[in-house]
Amino acid sequence: MENPMQHNQSKLFINNMMESAIRIGLLFILVVWTFDIIKPFVIPVLWGAIIAVALMPMTQKLERALKGRRGLAATILAFAGITLLIAPFWIVTSSIFEGISHSIEVLQSGEVDIPGPTQKIADIPLIGDKLFEAWALFANNLEKAVMHFLPQIKSAVSAAAGMLGSSLGTLVMFIISLAIAGGFMAHAEKSAAAVNTVAVKIAGTHGEEWTTLTAATIRSVLLGVVGVAFIQAILIGSALFTFSIPAAGLFTFIVFILGIAQLPPLLVVLPLIFYVFSTHDSTPATIFTVWVLVAGVSDSVLKPMLMGRGVDVPMPVILIGAIGGMITAGIIGLFFGAVVLAIWYELFMTWLKTEEQQNANAEQANEAEDKLVSLPVED
Template structure:
């Protein structure tokens, strides 16, 4: 018995000549050069895509009343105004305050108000803080001279922080402008992304499913993380204002920011409760303590209700993506992390189900 060895035609094999190698090298060089150009804008484009996804339902609602083009213009102008107006007001206020401070320093007329009487009653640091404030108010020029290096260091830090805030504000405005463009061409961009995912997954249904999952995850994270943080900050803020807490606005804003970065609000609410018990009568302090303690724990039952709502991905997967993405990539990772984990989870579960079906088919096959 002889085995027939199939003969392969050497002419059918692909040949890579010098020209093909040059073409491949030029293609790789083009991809590399394009990536270098795009990399500085990746963060802006990612934020623009997230904003476009979140604002697109508003665009659809406005477009039914004002038209698609007018709707995109309204969203873009309103977003830029809302971003620029607070910064302009803050800059004007700071400029006035800084110019007055410089004038007082030059004329040697800078004064400090006396310390509040309750400062000395603050546990641990109250007495020292009260004495230091009193000495500084009694002789401002000498205090400034003694702490010149510290003041210079603090001033440099504030200037650097202001520069970072201005850069972040500009980046947000640019992201909003790009998001407006994405919104205006939303249908075309959606079709392109759906087609691209269909090509990558080699399945029309799978591509559309992954695109819908990405959009739903971004909306779910915005509702579950930012929404829960806003609700919790509002609940705590009501108590702060009713009890007359000094700096209630700043403390409420701090709770909101900590909620976004997934830091428990109890870290703020418990010290506030302790402060109120030291300052207020027992009955209002007890009512405030119960309200603040419950509101500080409200995220524990709000997150399961709102985070990942309506998704085919379990809530723990989304929560891990939120926390891990935040640690890895900051605020942008808050959205990118859960999207990546959600897509990976869906693909893995689909593959896992396929692997379960194959052995079942093999065992059901009748014996030959």
């Protein structure tokens, strides 16, 4: 028969367990509701934090130039970033709309004169013959060519429209993120103190070191990935505009995106080289080829110079984290992947140092014990 004391303890345990389960369930529901409420703001806030960390050194320099006015410095940088976002987008969209408008006007006038392909096009390996036939069809019988390639044309137009709409949404998101970054930069000390407090609560004594490592890694990725992609896009874009390549703004933007995605810009450059050789003389075409090829491989020189600066983590670790993070979580994964791998690298190195320190302490203890044993015993 059950003891009354045991019965009371069992009843108390069940009551406590049920009460704890109810509290945990209500807390879980509250967390889920809270996440649903703040979900639309998570990505802009994360991007705002990343941008603020990356631009903080520039903000501090501008603050000193403005005699300590941190808010004004942060506002100027935020507006400058918004301008730098809107200007290229406006150039690219204007270039696209001008091309579409010109094409519509030419089609409506009926005076379509497409130059036929040269033998150089047919000599291109693998795709030369098919490209020559398609180009010749458009040059000789445009209406038949349009009807023949109508499904592909519809797919291309629909993909371009979807890309344009997605780009517009991304632009708006980054404008909001820059405004948030301006707020973070204006109150950098309070934001950093709050982050350090949370990091110490989560990771203990190493939390503050990891927040410093996170900031340095974000700046390293921004310089080594986004910065190099921007430089490459400028170098290649200047060649495209110099040689009056159609839709030069759009191709420059694609080169920039490929650079961020760690894909070679030669994917865009090589078809343009064939186009220039088919439409220009040999000398300017050769100059264009050398220009864009040198710009296309410039990342092999720029990345070792820019990536990993200010961080004790090796460049391959940061680069692998950035690429893997981008494959997993998109563009924002560039930064989170690099940060996660950098922290794991630091944990691994700390573990190795701890093992070495323990071995060194053991050796010192053994040496001290041997010395004590070897001392003569006094009578």
